[in-house]
Amino acid sequence: MTDTVKIPGQTAPAPDALLKVDGLVKHFPIKKGLLRRQTAAVRAVDGLSFDVRPGETLGVVGESGCGKSTMGRLITRLLEPTAGKIEFQGHDITHLGVGAMRPLRRDIQMIFQDPYSSLNPRHTIGTIVSAPFKLQGVTPEGGVRAEVQRLLELVGLNPEHYNRYPHEFSGGQRQRIGIARALALKPKLVVADEPVSALDVSIQAQVVNLLDDLQDELGLTYVIVAHDLSVIRHVSDRIAVMYLGKIVELADRTALYESPMHPYTKALLSAVPVPDPRRRGGGSERILLKGDVPSPIAPPSGCRFHTRCWKATERCKTEEPPLIALAPGRQVACHHPENPPGEASGASGAVPVEIGKPVPAKEAEEPEEAEQPEEESEESRESEEE
Incomplete structure (x- = not known):
């Protein structure tokens, strides 16, 4: 061609x-x-x-x-x-x-x-x-x-x-x-x-x-x-995510939307409105980034997203992450990526708890505790009726 x-x-x-x-x-x-x-x-x-x-x-x-x-x-x-x-x-x-x-x-x-x-x-x-x-x-x-x-x-x-x-x-x-x-x-x-x-x-x-x-x-x-x-x-077909003059993630469309690896990409996808009320709150949490985007005149040292990232460490403040391939067709510039390849399902399931505030995490535990007395009360009512 x-x-x-x-x-x-x-x-x-x-x-x-x-x-x-x-x-x-x-x-x-x-x-x-x-x-x-x-x-x-x-x-x-x-x-x-x-x-x-x-x-x-x-x-x-x-x-x-x-x-x-x-x-x-x-x-x-x-x-x-x-x-x-x-x-x-x-x-x-x-x-x-x-x-x-x-x-x-x-x-x-x-x-x-x-x-x-x-x-x-x-x-x-x-x-x-x-x-x-x-x-x-x-x-x-x-x-x-x-x-x-x-x-x-x-x-x-x-x-x-x-x-x-x-x-x-x-x-x-x-x-x-x-x-x-x-x-x-x-x-x-x-x-x-x-x-x-x-x-x-x-x-x-x-x-x-x-x-x-x-x-x-x-x-x-x-x-x-x-x-x-x-x-x-x-x-x-493929999507490149930019932040402050740099590409932070480059991946296939399906892979990017299903399992974003960069925290900034995850924050962007969490802001997409869900029109179906039945799908709202189904395991996805709204990530609110703190602060404003830094000035491109004097960008932060190290990783440019570390001033707003919830996973930032001292390494992120001093060492700039390179854009490297973490999976076939996936390039990410992050020291602590989300959903890294080879991670166990149990570990990946704990990631959203860290992202959200403590309140949603508690709310997720309360319904399980609340269900038990409700089930016991229904059984007691059935026994009383019999």
């Missing part, structure tokens, strides 16, 4: 890797004074390493400000990385200039988060969607207008709206226009920066299903950035 080129002096990427990121770093300098000297830096992305295989969807989740959107713009080379390496189909594109990146823009596209600000209000929909053809000098079969109308119909819009302006469309329709523009040149990799966060809940499902259908039809590869865990679970 993809043509890989071997670069002399570089380690060849995995044969099935379309995108390979190694040690990606992006620091935004903070300058003060008349001489505009750099006094500090915002460490938005601070060492990311992962790969994306052809045809799969990698979901990236985390709190606001953890560097998800910055990571997406670095992958598409809309931002210049401070350090690290980005390989696409075996080519090192980390520091390519504008001219050298232009041919690759056909294969790497981005869907922006805000459908209101990502479309030029002075241009018609036909001009917006046809812009990639003009910039790349591509003339599709049947003409540009016919191809744009086909793309509009592909994303669920009326082809007759070719001459309308963005303000005449709703938020969901504008996002569909952004999707049509991103798919105009049939890219191989699409980075979607929270594609449904600005849409109504009733529209989110339609756009998510549209992305799934287009992936099956066109063979696309997605990197979807989102903070909605339910959306990520529906569309992703």
Whole structure:
């Protein structure tokens, strides 16, 4: 599906890797004074390493400000990385200039988060969607207008709206226009920066299903950035959890949701609302993290999550945990992971008791003690009736 080129002096990427990121770093300098000297830096992305295989969807989740959107713009080379390496189909594109990146823009596209600000209000929909053809000098079969109308119909819009302006469309329709523009040149990799966060809940499902259908039809590869865990679970094959500029866990979707290993991942999943009242409180406890997210200007030493983690030790404060494989397809950056492989079922069952407050644990014991007198009272009543 993809043509890989071997670069002399570089380690060849995995044969099935379309995108390979190694040690990606992006620091935004903070300058003060008349001489505009750099006094500090915002460490938005601070060492990311992962790969994306052809045809799969990698979901990236985390709190606001953890560097998800910055990571997406670095992958598409809309931002210049401070350090690290980005390989696409075996080519090192980390520091390519504008001219050298232009041919690759056909294969790497981005869907922006805000459908209101990502479309030029002075241009018609036909001009917006046809812009990639003009910039790349591509003339599709049947003409540009016919191809744009086909793309509009592909994303669920009326082809007759070719001459309308963005303000005449709703938020969901504008996002569909952004999707049509991103798919105009049939890219191989699409980075979607929270594609449904600005849409109504009733529209989110339609756009998510549209992305799934287009992936099956066109063979696309997605990197979807989102903070909605339910959306990520529906569309992703693998999920990367970010915290303060770093990936703390990278795992398969099913394994991550069934048995999260990093405490931060467990806290995120505990916040997912359960719509079925019969399933609420069924062994899962709500984990309330204390304190605020530390500043990316001066992140904590050691493990960056230790200031809010209930399992933190002195080792966590001084030694930064590396992102290592604890199980097949599971990479975790934690000194004291949850549900470690090979742990006995009895030991794993004691973990939620440590996570929750003492009150839920006592409540879990009280019903067992309360059941005994109730059973004895029923037996005594039956004997009295006889």
